[in-house]
Amino acid sequence: MISDVRLLTGKAELAQAARTFRTAMVGLPPLGPIDDDFLEKLFEPDRTWGAFDGEALVGTTDSYSGRIVVPGGAWLPQAAVTHVGVLPTHTRRGAATALFKAQLRAAREQGEAAATLRASDARIYSNFGYAIANTSVSFEVDKQRARLRRKVSTDKIRLINIDDAWATQARIYAGQPAPRAGVIARSPYWWDFQALRQAQGGTPSYVAVHGEEGSETGFVRYHPVGLDSWFTSSERTIVVDDIVAYDPDAYVALVAHLLAVDLPHRIVFWSRPADDLLPWLFEDFRSVRVSAARDETWLRLLDAEKALTARSYAGQGSVVLEVSDAILPENATRLRLSPEGAERTNLSAAVVTDVAAVSAAYLGGVKWWQLAQTGRLGDFDRAAVETLDTLFTAPALPHSGTMF
Numbered sequence: 209m210i211s212d213v214r215l216l217t218g219k220a221e222l223a224q225a226a227r228t229f230r231t232a233m234v235g236l237p238p239l240g241p242i243d244d245d246f247l248e249k250l251f252e253p254d255r256t257w258g259a260f261d262g263e264a265l266v267g268t269t270d271s272y273s274g275r276i277v278v279p280g281g282a283w284l285p286q287a288a289v290t291h292v293g294v295l296p297t298h299t300r301r302g303a304a305t306a307l308f309k310a311q312l313r314a315a316r317e318q319g320e321a322a323a324t325l326r327a328s329d330a331r332i333y334s335n336f337g338y339a340i341a342n343t344s345v346s347f348e349v350d351k352q353r354a355r356l357r358r359k360v361s362t363d364k365i366r367l368i369n370i371d372d373a374w375a376t377q378a379r380i381y382a383g384q385p386a387p388r389a390g391v392i393a394r395s396p397y398w399w400d401f402q403a404l405r406q407a408q409g410g411t412p413s414y415v416a417v418h419g420e421e422g423s424e425t426g427f428v429r430y431h432p433v434g435l436d437s438w439f440t441s442s443e444r445t446i447v448v449d450d451i452v453a454y455d456p457d458a459y460v461a462l463v464a465h466l467l468a469v470d471l472p473h474r475i476v477f478w479s480r481p482a483d484d485l486l487p488w489l490f491e492d493f494r495s496v497r498v499s500a501a502r503d504e505t506w507l508r509l510l511d512a513e514k515a516l517t518a519r520s521y522a523g524q525g526s527v528v529l530e531v532s533d534a535i536l537p538e539n540a541t542r543l544r545l546s547p548e549g550a551e552r553t554n555l556s557a558a559v560v561t562d563v564a565a566v567s568a569a570y571l572g573g574v575k576w577w578q579l580a581q582t583g584r585l586g587d588f589d590r591a592a593v594e595t596l597d598t599l600f601t602a603p604a605l606p607h608s609g610t611m612f
């Protein structure tokens with residue numbers, strides 16, 4: 209029985225939330241003591257929700273305030289939702305439902321136009337208006353075959369000590385000149401968590417930067433896997449955890465650096481956009497293969513009007529789109545979309561959609577025709593769906609590259 213859902217306050221409640229989440233997730237590696245330092249690094253104040261059975265905290269979720277890049281390059285305020293967990297003794301009693309409803313409404317009231325998350329289970333979030341907005345792929349590079357088409361100098365590459373590297377990575381990440389749609393701002397909480405996980409994890413990690421100190425134009429962070437047999441293995445692998453490059457020159461130089469690391473046989477880039485340059489960098493296209501493809505950003509528009517006004521539209525034509533929202537009725541809107549932008553209208557709608565479908569299409573990673581042909585639109589006019597796809601066209605696929 210869920211008796212109460214409310215924002216948590218105080219360190220004792222936050223510590224309990226951290227334990228509840230970890231118990232619900234079952235398989236997360238230990239992160240050291242849940243002390244004051246841990247709580248300050250993990251939780252943004254006043255954003256952690258708890259579901260109670262009497263005095264017992266049985267479910268939780270929290271989020272970080274932030275921003276996401278939308279097509280056209282604007283930054284939209286968003287809530288990065290995470291740490292969702294209900295104790296196995298209290299599942300399927302509506303705890304998560306009550307938590308999500310409270311969380312989504314509060315985020316909208318604070319001006320956040322979208323919520324995004326990464327899902328460990330793909331069956332839950334569509335109940336709450338979220339939808340998969342893009343996919344992310346892993347690439348595996350066979351170092352024996354990989355020869356770069358462009359010969360680049362790696363003179364501007366410097367290795368920096370991982371313990372001193374977090375602020376530098378954060379600075380380079382934040383300075384990206386033209387991030388693609390789907391990129392999110394990384395909060396100090398996110399960076400602190402990476403550092404904590406690295407410190408607790410016991411696996412070495414390396415950071416190489418490109419450019420002079422203070423004016424770097426990229427970095428890569430990577431770690432080895434399979435340490436037990438590393439010395440004699442013929443399948444040594446390094447995994448790229450993070451790579452940021454301001455331009456193709458920096459990207460190629462960072463890849464060249466990875467190829468220059470002698471011992472590994474394979475390089476795995478764990479999360480890249482499906483239209484990444486990587487496979488095209490090599491003389492032999494088959495020196496790179498896609499080793500995994502998975503859903504990345506789950507997105508839910510909280511203020512559809514604000515969000516659809518913030519992004520840009522391509523091509524020509526216009527469509528009246530009506531959005532409904534069963535959980536946040538105040539989010540319902542009817543807008544005329546055209547290359548000039550989005551504006552509220554009383555004209556009748558050519559396409560009617562619930563919030564999940566428009567959230568899927570919002571970043572440009574899912575096509576309107578895919579939504580139409582899979583029965584995810586309400587009433588729609590076929591020609592209007594084609595026009596929507598033209599309007600939502602963007603030069604690059606959306607991708608975040610940030611796990612949280």
Ligand SMILES: CC(C)(COP(=O)(O)OP(=O)(O)OC[C@H]1O[C@@H](n2cnc3c(N)ncnc32)[C@H](O)[C@@H]1OP(=O)(O)O)[C@@H](O)C(=O)NCCC(=O)NCCS
Nearest residue numbers: 232233292293294299300301302303304305327328329331
């Ligand atoms: C996923 C989880 C948070 C759901 O919590 P819950 O309190 O049981 O969810 P609710 O009772 O509010 O149910 C929410 C809805 O989602 C559905 N749902 C929840 N978990 C589901 C699952 N694993 N599979 C299928 N449907 C599920 C429910 O059936 C319900 O839909 P309905 O209202 O149409 O019946 C909980 O099971 C959990 O903590 N799991 C382990 C940790 C985890 O997966 N966290 C997510 C991290 S991304």
